Amino acid sequence: MAALRDEVNVLVVGAGAAGAAFTWRLASMGVAVTCLEQGEWQSPESSLTALENWESKRLRERSPNPNIRRNAADYPILDDTSIIKPAIFNGVGGSTILWSAHTPRFRPSDFRVKSLDGVGADWPISYWDLAEYYEINDEIMGTSGQHGDPGNPPRTPRTTPPVPLGLAGSRIADALNDLKWHWWPSDGNILTLDRGSRKACNGCGPCEMGCANGARASVDITYWPEALALGAELRTGATVRRVLVDATGRATGVEWIDPTGQEHVTHANVVVMACNGVGTPRILLNSVSKEHPRGLGNSSDQLGRNLMLHPIPVVTGVFDEDVQSWSGNDAFALLIQEFYENDESRDFKRGYEMQVTRGQGPLVTALGGFSHDIPWGLGHHEAFEKFFGHVATVAVTCEDLPHPNNRVTIDPSVTDRCGVPAARMSYELEENSKKMIKHGVKSATALLVKAGARETHAKPFAPSAGFHLMGTARMGSNPKDSFVNQACRSHDVPNLLVIDGSVFASAGAVNPTPTLQAVALRAADLLREDALV
Amino acid sequence: MSTLLDRFTNDLLPGNDHWPAASEIEVGAVMQELASTDSEQKSLFDRLLDFLENHKERLALGETLEAEDSELFVFAKVLAFEAYYINPKVREVVARRSMYANRPPQPAGFLVVTRRVSPWNEGEILWRSDGTERSGEVLIEQKKDPKKTWTVEEIRQWRR
Known part of the structure; x- marks a missing residue:
């Protein structure tokens, strides 16, 4: 069966957080953009949280791990060589479909880790290059919070007030004030007041299962409707196999397969990869040609390397008071950045942030929640009653440093439904991370005890928390040690862009989505400014 | 086989004055139904049944499985807990014994009780x-x- 061929102007691969922002930005400037997405639309009405067996669904079709979920659009990610497992979603909206929408920003120092602290790699851009784009993104996504945080550069007033602290959060805020540790109400893409067709958060808990009333943003309900209204084209069910190049080494388009198995070739003037820190290197490493024998644009051998995931140790405190920890958006209410910046008196470089999580239903609690362990057998029911509703968990997001052996490769021994070789994640904790984890667990434990917890339970890292995928096609000024330049363009292939978390030169110690969306918006502006589209 | 599954699940989730034992709400049958939706889970469930059959003379099936095949035990425990905690009778007990409402999170949501702290x-x-x-x-x-x-x-x- 011959491939069907067509031609477009700008071709974006991946309709997640970055792809949506980039497409919208170019479309708003009148540029013709087409996006290919291997998954389908997820209707907010399909949120599973209204079902009696919603917790069962959480373990299965809404599992964040594609190897467990195994939806039609999911591709295998071999993870037996990684102590942290992948957590992504494939569909319109990408991983914002199952994210918890916590949106702190990078700090200025995060872009200068090599210059300031002698580790990792500097970005070729600064916080100040992105500040305007953070603001644009906050407006489109809808951001709750409270401006005036002295721990970060100024930002504009937030769209709505912050999410409520809740009973456990209030206790912890009191404890932070007693300890004189810096905290601030978190920014989040969760509306606390109605805005257009999106309703205010009603505190139901499991944000990552989808938000039936649209309080929690995902780009399928924010960027995409606007981008499509501006004339952008979105094709779903399009599994991209590889990026094509001509004899001069320039990208000419992509080869993709539709759900019927029909092969397509779509030619484009510019190809933009936005498939996340695993999906993007996977496609580019599969795009081998005579001109690019190690994968497209990979003369530096940096493609797939420097995978950063944010090790996340978790400490759960148990309170005598019923703090109703099943209520409220589950991942955040306040942000603790007391230990964020580098401190030479510590035995590790860089730092971490802490956030208070909640929203654990009965089944998740019984299975041990984030870090406690409930016995089976005779003591089970008593232990369940002790924990359920009575816990708060402090999650510690540790800055991850880039290491070339932490990486994404491809493994042709396993393929997806279209015959495309699987990605393999290889990841181990470095010594710096181990020391930081130890410090973070100690801080989180001290905080919970100060807040009144009568016992605490710690896990050194959450093995299922591979949702921050960064660094695998990193940005830099030197083509020998980076994959893209400051405009997100490949050093080797000038009309190939990477705009997702792959381009992060450093990981910061915060959730990466607003930063990668700001990077994508900026890349769109630079493409237009340089008259390349 | 259901007797063996009942014995095993009651080891994991015994009853008391407030909570039903696993066998009272047919957790074994629900486990089988849940596992049948996925070929990998079905295969593991069949392994569990084989294990129980091969060790039926043991008094403590839970302890035996945990000691002899920890991977299979973890699978069986998660599946049993899933079957138990999605049961309406168990959700009623959860609601009676806590401040939790016996209903799904949506559409009503939950009131987030809070205090103002600066x-x-x-x-x-x-x-x-x-x-x-x-x-x-x-x-x-x-x-x-x-x-x-x-x-x-x-x-x-x-x-x-």
Whole structure:
């Protein structure tokens, strides 16, 4: 069966957080953009949280791990060589479909880790290059919070007030004030007041299962409707196999397969990869040609390397008071950045942030929640009653440093439904991370005890928390040690862009989505400014 | 086989004055139904049944499985807990024994009971300069008036 061929102007691969922002930005400037997405639309009405067996669904079709979920659009990610497992979603909206929408920003120092602290790699851009784009993104996504945080550069007033602290959060805020540790109400893409067709958060808990009333943003309900209204084209069910190049080494388009198995070739003037820190290197490493024998644009051998995931140790405190920890958006209410910046008196470089999580239903609690362990057998029911509703968990997001052996490769021994070789994640904790984890667990434990917890339970890292995928096609000024330049363009292939978390030169110690969306918006502006589209 | 599954699941989730034993709400049958939706889970469930059959003379099936095949035990425990805690009778007990409402999270949501607490250091600028002139300028401005309301236009000027 011959491939069907067509031609477009700008071709974006991946309709997640970055792809949506980039497409919208170019479309708003009148540029013709087409996006290919291997998954389908997820209707907010399909949120599973209204079902009696919603917790069962959480373990299965809404599992964040594609190897467990195994939806039609999911591709295998071999993870037996990684102590942290992948957590992504494939569909319109990408991983914002199952994210918890916590949106702190990078700090200025995060872009200068090599210059300031002698580790990792500097970005070729600064916080100040992105500040305007953070603001644009906050407006489109809808951001709750409270401006005036002295721990970060100024930002504009937030769209709505912050999410409520809740009973456990209030206790912890009191404890932070007693300890004189810096905290601030978190920014989040969760509306606390109605805005257009999106309703205010009603505190139901499991944000990552989808938000039936649209309080929690995902780009399928924010960027995409606007981008499509501006004339952008979105094709779903399009599994991209590889990026094509001509004899001069320039990208000419992509080869993709539709759900019927029909092969397509779509030619484009510019190809933009936005498939996340695993999906993007996977496609580019599969795009081998005579001109690019190690994968497209990979003369530096940096493609797939420097995978950063944010090790996340978790400490759960148990309170005598019923703090109703099943209520409220589950991942955040306040942000603790007391230990964020580098401190030479510590035995590790860089730092971490802490956030208070909640929203654990009965089944998740019984299975041990984030870090406690409930016995089976005779003591089970008593232990369940002790924990359920009575816990708060402090999650510690540790800055991850880039290491070339932490990486994404491809493994042709396993393929997806279209015959495309699987990605393999290889990841181990470095010594710096181990020391930081130890410090973070100690801080989180001290905080919970100060807040009144009568016992605490710690896990050194959450093995299922591979949702921050960064660094695998990193940005830099030197083509020998980076994959893209400051405009997100490949050093080797000038009309190939990477705009997702792959381009992060450093990981910061915060959730990466607003930063990668700001990077994508900026890349769109630079493409237009340089008259390349 | 159901007797063996009942014995095993009751080992994991025995009953008491408040909570039903697993066998009372047919957890074994629900486990089988849940596992049947996925070929890998079905295969593991069949392994569980084989294990129980091969060890039926043992009194403590839970302990035996945990000791002899920890991977299979973890699978069986998660599946049994899943079957138990999605049962309406168990959800009723959860609601009676806590402040939780016996209903799904949506559409009603939950009231988030809270108190108002303000950060202790609202006026002390804490972020670290990146060494650029822009950092210095913004730090000075922010220190002058930490609660100033900034506009997008002002922030746009920061771009190089």
